[in-house]
Amino acid sequence: MTVETFTDARHPAPGRLALKLTPKPREGRIRLVSADASRLLLPIVLLLIWQGACSFGFVGPRTLESPLTVAQTLVELTASGVLWESLVASFKRAGLGFLIGGGLGLLLGVVAGLSRTGERAYDALLQMLRMVPFLAVIPLFVIWFGVDEEPKILLIALACIFPVYLNTFSGVRNVDPKIIEAATVFGMRRSAIATQIVAPLALPSIMVGIRYAMGVALLSLVAAEQVNATSGIGYLALNPRASLRTDIILGVVLLYSVLGLFVDFLIRTAQDRLLPWHRTILEKAR
The missing domain is CATH 1.10.3720.10 (MetI-like)
Known part of the structure; x- marks a missing residue:
């Protein structure tokens, strides 16, 4: 919401205040969406580290399955x-x-x-x-x-x-x-x-x-x-x-x-x- 001044025939007094509703700029909405998406950055990084540790043998399958294996299992459970x-x-x-x-x-x-x-x-x-x-x-x-x-x-x-x-x-x-x-x-x-x-x-x-x-x-x-x-x-x-x-x-x-x-x-x-x-x-x- 912005405040503007106007002068016209119906309102001859110059400088009279009027309230004008302005829509929220699209850039603001995009910024909010980007901020929400940035919250997923750390979980994605942790998943990549987890997958890398399993792929290079730092963690065995008996201890911790890789994210790809877990995702495949979820797909199988969904299909069934x-x-x-x-x-x-x-x-x-x-x-x-x-x-x-x-x-x-x-x-x-x-x-x-x-x-x-x-x-x-x-x-x-x-x-x-x-x-x-x-x-x-x-x-x-x-x-x-x-x-x-x-x-x-x-x-x-x-x-x-x-x-x-x-x-x-x-x-x-x-x-x-x-x-x-x-x-x-x-x-x-x-x-x-x-x-x-x-x-x-x-x-x-x-x-x-x-x-x-x-x-x-x-x-x-x-x-x-x-x-x-x-x-x-x-x-x-x-x-x-x-x-x-x-x-x-x-x-x-x-x-x-x-x-x-x-x-x-x-x-x-x-x-x-x-x-x-x-x-x-x-x-x-x-």
Whole structure:
């Protein structure tokens, strides 16, 4: 947005200010795309070093398969349909777990952030549960919910609650109280203040929590799919250990990393769409 002066018949006063919206230059978009692409430079360099170490015999195949071998194994798994079935099963579990845990964490964070009563009611309990080792609750979930899909989804949901809750609580509490006080003076209702003022200002922190929780959902798949699973990428990584198929294990590890990068890219893109003003501030700070 630029400010220009104009004088015409309808506005005879010279030098009158006018606001004119100018589109974002294409060079700026290209610069942002280049900056995102540059983030892949280090992973590519590490893959090249890994391939070189395997090709020149510094690392044996029993210790570490080469990236080309791992890629060939992933292609074979994809052609056989095993990899696709595993991805679909894992995405269903991770998606449902994230929706349940993230939604609950968002609700609890908003209530505790807006109300001291809500904070006193359950914040201490959530902080205690947050410090419980994740693997320690797996036997309890098996006893309580059986060995079907329920314990897997609920384990992922449990892992996703805390990142969203903590970031939502922090974002709501860090809203400037003077803004809320001014809105109250002008007669805004509490619900309108929460939806029109607090929510937009807390949204950057909430998006950080969602971004972190989606990564946690993928990580918790490994533990969740140990509970009598017969499908999923976590099961695919653990199952071939008996036959020492390090190429499959490494392939799943690389697949996890690519999925994590893809999910992070989706969240960053959504954040840029939802918070254009926040993106502008970051760009000017660079």
